[in-house]
Amino acid sequence: MVFLVQKYGGTSVGSTERIKQVARRVANFQAQGHALVVVVSAMSGETNRLISLAREIQAEPDARELDTILSTGEQVSIALLAMALHTLGVKAKSYTGSQAGITTDSAHNKARILKIDEKYIRADLAAGYVVIVAGFQGRDDAGNITTLGRGGSDTTAVALAAALKADECQIYTDVDGIYTTDPRVVANARRLKTITFEEMLEMASLGSKVLQIRSVEFAGKYQVKLRVLSSFEEHGEGTLITFEENKQMEQPIISGIAFNRDESKITIVGVPDHPGIAYQILGPVADANIDVDMIIQNVGHDGTTDFSFTVNRNEYSKTMSILKEQILPHIGARDVIGGNQIAKVSVIGVGMRSYAGVASNMFRVLAEEGINIQMIATSEIKISVVVDEKYMELAVRILHKAFDLDQEK
Amino acid sequence: MVFLVQKYGGTSVGSTERIKQVARRVANFQAQGHALVVVVSAMSGETNRLISLAREIQAEPDARELDTILSTGEQVSIALLAMALHTLGVKAKSYTGSQAGITTDSAHNKARILKIDEKYIRADLAAGYVVIVAGFQGRDDAGNITTLGRGGSDTTAVALAAALKADECQIYTDVDGIYTTDPRVVANARRLKTITFEEMLEMASLGSKVLQIRSVEFAGKYQVKLRVLSSFEEHGEGTLITFEENKQMEQPIISGIAFNRDESKITIVGVPDHPGIAYQILGPVADANIDVDMIIQNVGHDGTTDFSFTVNRNEYSKTMSILKEQILPHIGARDVIGGNQIAKVSVIGVGMRSYAGVASNMFRVLAEEGINIQMIATSEIKISVVVDEKYMELAVRILHKAFDLDQEK
Numbered sequence: 001m002v003f004l005v006q007k008y009g010g011t012s013v014g015s016t017e018r019i020k021q022v023a024r025r026v027a028n029f030q031a032q033g034h035a036l037v038v039v040v041s042a043m044s045g046e047t048n049r050l051i052s053l054a055r056e057i058q059a060e061p062d063a064r065e066l067d068t069i070l071s072t073g074e075q076v077s078i079a080l081l082a083m084a085l086h087t088l089g090v091k092a093k094s095y096t097g098s099q100a101g102i103t104t105d106s107a108h109n110k111a112r113i114l115k116i117d118e119k120y121i122r123a124d125l126a127a128g129y130v131v132i133v134a135g136f137q138g139r140d141d142a143g144n145i146t147t148l149g150r151g152g153s154d155t156t157a158v159a160l161a162a163a164l165k166a167d168e169c170q171i172y173t174d175v176d177g178i179y180t181t182d183p184r185v186v187a188n189a190r191r192l193k194t195i196t197f198e199e200m201l202e203m204a205s206l207g208s209k210v211l212q213i214r215s216v217e218f219a220g221k222y223q224v225k226l227r228v229l230s231s232f233e234e235h236g237e238g239t240l241i242t243f244e245e246n247k248q249m250e251q252p253i254i255s256g257i258a259f260n261r262d263e264s265k266i267t268i269v270g271v272p273d274h275p276g277i278a279y280q281i282l283g284p285v286a287d288a289n290i291d292v293d294m295i296i297q298n299v300g301h302d303g304t305t306d307f308s309f310t311v312n313r314n315e316y317s318k319t320m321s322i323l324k325e326q327i328l329p330h331i332g333a334r335d336v337i338g339g340n341q342i343a344k345v346s347v348i349g350v351g352m353r354s355y356a357g358v359a360s361n362m363f364r365v366l367a368e369e370g371i372n373i374q375m376i377a378t379s380e381i382k383i384s385v386v387v388d389e390k391y392m393e394l395a396v397r398i399l400h401k402a403f404d405l406d407q408e409k
Numbered sequence: 410m411v412f413l414v415q416k417y418g419g420t421s422v423g424s425t426e427r428i429k430q431v432a433r434r435v436a437n438f439q440a441q442g443h444a445l446v447v448v449v450s451a452m453s454g455e456t457n458r459l460i461s462l463a464r465e466i467q468a469e470p471d472a473r474e475l476d477t478i479l480s481t482g483e484q485v486s487i488a489l490l491a492m493a494l495h496t497l498g499v500k501a502k503s504y505t506g507s508q509a510g511i512t513t514d515s516a517h518n519k520a521r522i523l524k525i526d527e528k529y530i531r532a533d534l535a536a537g538y539v540v541i542v543a544g545f546q547g548r549d550d551a552g553n554i555t556t557l558g559r560g561g562s563d564t565t566a567v568a569l570a571a572a573l574k575a576d577e578c579q580i581y582t583d584v585d586g587i588y589t590t591d592p593r594v595v596a597n598a599r600r601l602k603t604i605t606f607e608e609m610l611e612m613a614s615l616g617s618k619v620l621q622i623r624s625v626e627f628a629g630k631y632q633v634k635l636r637v638l639s640s641f642e643e644h645g646e647g648t649l650i651t652f653e654e655n656k657q658m659e660q661p662i663i664s665g666i667a668f669n670r671d672e673s674k675i676t677i678v679g680v681p682d683h684p685g686i687a688y689q690i691l692g693p694v695a696d697a698n699i700d701v702d703m704i705i706q707n708v709g710h711d712g713t714t715d716f717s718f719t720v721n722r723n724e725y726s727k728t729m730s731i732l733k734e735q736i737l738p739h740i741g742a743r744d745v746i747g748g749n750q751i752a753k754v755s756v757i758g759v760g761m762r763s764y765a766g767v768a769s770n771m772f773r774v775l776a777e778e779g780i781n782i783q784m785i786a787t788s789e790i791k792i793s794v795v796v797d798e799k800y801m802e803l804a805v806r807i808l809h810k811a812f813d814l815d816q817e818k
Binding site: 016019020050053054056057058061062064065066068069071072075076078079080082083084086087093094096098099120143144145 | 425428429459462463465466467470471473474475477478480481484485487488489491492493495496502503505507508529552553554
């Protein structure tokens with residue numbers, strides 16, 4: 001017997017017909033003697049429908065009330081999947097995040113899981129039930145409904161796998177694994193059989209959108225065996241995320257090209273160049289629960305410097321207001337400028353640690369196509385550049401080719 | 410300051426525009442210094458949409474899972490109304506049934522409220538919040554989500570008014586009060602300024618559909634001042650439900666004509682006429698949580714009798730199976746027959762207690778139009794007949810006229 005936590009995303013449960021397919025798949029696993037906890041997302045489109053409804057009432061919906069609304073999407077899915085399993089003669093029981101004992105902090109719309117009281121689920125598993133848990137949601141200590149933010153269902157699955165010590169956490173999605181880049185942008189992108197945890201982290205955070213970044217962090221922290229598979233294929237093996245450093249010798253230099261269109265850039269011009277200034281700028285932004293992605297500060301001159309960072313495009317105007325109202329008046333900077341017609345493109349690979357020249361190669365390829373680089377940030381296993389949004393797809397394609405990612409190695 | 414519990418039904422919150430209207434109304438009451446708990450239903454159509462979704466998966470949806478799905482309808486409404494109040498600068502907070510501390514028994518789809526832990530709501534009221542509570546739902550002791558059945562939002566409102574000792578419980582609906590009969594059937598039906606609790610009980614149970622019967626029972630039991638008003642009029646006074654017996658001297662003989670299309674009739678033919686037989690028949694039906702409405706057993710002859718009763722049309726086939734599989738084999742009856750093309754029509758009035766001849770008058774009027782009476786049941790304040798469904802509207806119209814209900818008295 002293997003104990004699996006499986007997660008099915010919004011597309012996999014996008015219609016009652018698809019929910020029945022998921023039920024048949026789950027029933028097959030159970031028939032093979034496996035124990036199963038199944039995490040599901042809202043039916044595809046449902047979360048957007050609910051957000052639109054909320055915005056008809058309030059342009060920037062109250063965070064607590066929005067969570068109360070959004071959590072209904074998964075609540076419907078879990079019950080429908082339980083019913084579908086009942087029709088197949090499989091004992092199954094649904095749990096909302098709150099019912100599953102998933103306690104989070106109180107950061108509505110982007111809450112973090114603090115603990116899971118798994119005794120209810122354990123009891124049902126022992127009694128032979130397939131346990132179905134609503135992804136993406138929990139409750140705080142005061143009983144308020146919280147959500148984990150987009151993609152949070154992956155985090156729910158990994159957190160449950162960690163708490164319940166599952167043998168494997170399987171993320172079923174509409175793709176059959178992790179690719180060298182998005183096949184919709186580069187036709188001959190290839191599926192990777194394995195990817196290291198660190199590469200996956202970079203791929204996810206940079207918008208490859210297969211797995212939610214926090215779920216990968218979680219998996220790394222708790223050593224959860226994590227696999228991405230297609231919910232539309234019967235016998236795919238997907239991509240396994242590995243945590244063993246020493247297997248990386250066989251890795252190619254570059255694993256993939258990631259990109260993200262949901263970014264916006266903000267630059268504070270003429271910041272007095274003295275200690276503590278970065279905190280003065282980013283403290284209030286973090287307090288407003290806005291995630292900052294790239295942060296760039298170059299060497300200053302004449303006692304001032306320019307400080308740039310990127311945030312999600314949805315939070316661009318909110319961030320600009322905070323900067324203009326709360327920060328600029330206090331720090332004596334000259335101006336705040338920004339833009340949201342940008343995209344981020346990154347090359348990723350654990351292998352690049354031991355190879356020089358990846359960055360210069362990347363910049364050369366972009367220059368040859370006349371693509372201007374607006375910002376650069378690097379880490380040991382990735383190099384990211386911000387470019388004009390309209391060049392994004394071109395940049396991804398030429399980099400995928402330049403690093404031979406279309407060749408099986 | 411007056412402390413009001415107000416309930417807005419599905420039509421009143423049927424669109425985001427209507428939810429904004431409700432918010433303006435609630436904000437006005439608050440501006441007048443009143444404390445408010447607001448109970449809302451699901452947006453109109455939503456409950457049916459969710460039921461259809463469930464039925465696509467499972468023809469007779471699992472009761473527990475169906476409640477998990479159905480409860481999302483109100484959960485969306487409460488959050489939208491809270492947001493709408495926020496946009497008007499009113500402090501407001503939403504509560505699901507579970508969050509509001511509404512504990513029910515475990516009879517899914519038709520649960521009964523056992524207790525309300527009102528301390529959360531009291532604290533918010535004291536802090537100046539408008540408290541918004543999801544109607545129709547609660548949780549049982551094990552944490553399962555339950556629903557109270559159709560119309561259960563009225564019961565939620567009355568139960569909260571009782572638990573919180575509100576000054577008045579106001580049920581806002583799409584009609585401006587209780588009428589002598591349905592104005593869609595009889596054009597000159599009149600609004601009643603007051604109606605006694607008992608008459609109201611009969612009107613509601615007989616399908617006038619303005620108030621849910623259990624809410625009226627609840628109001629009577631806890632002496633909650635209950636008023637039905639229109640959510641589309643600004644200054645209507647609606648219909649007040651009275652509990653004082655001695656005010657009934659001024660009442661006309663008949664208050665109204667009620668009707669119900671959602672009925673089906675079942676007759677067990679040739680039942681051995683001995684003690685305990687009624688229990689043997691209805692026990693298993695009650696165990697299946699099926700509500701029985703009329704029950705008729707006439708004097709038997711030749712040692713057998715016929716036993717008839719009516720149930721909601723939705724439960725007709727389920728009831729027939731129970732009778733055929735569990736009951737008929739054991740009691741030695743001849744057959745079970747039934748039909749669901751029937752309707753019930755009733756004349757109601759506390760005044761008829763002291764007037765003879767109401768029944769005969771009723772039967773004469775029906776006979777003159779050639780309407781055959783299939784079943785008859787009477788109480789001190791009502792007379793109900795079952796007729797072929799196709800004659801229902803005709804019967805209502807001629808009875809409304811025969812008892813002078815179109816005349817102001």
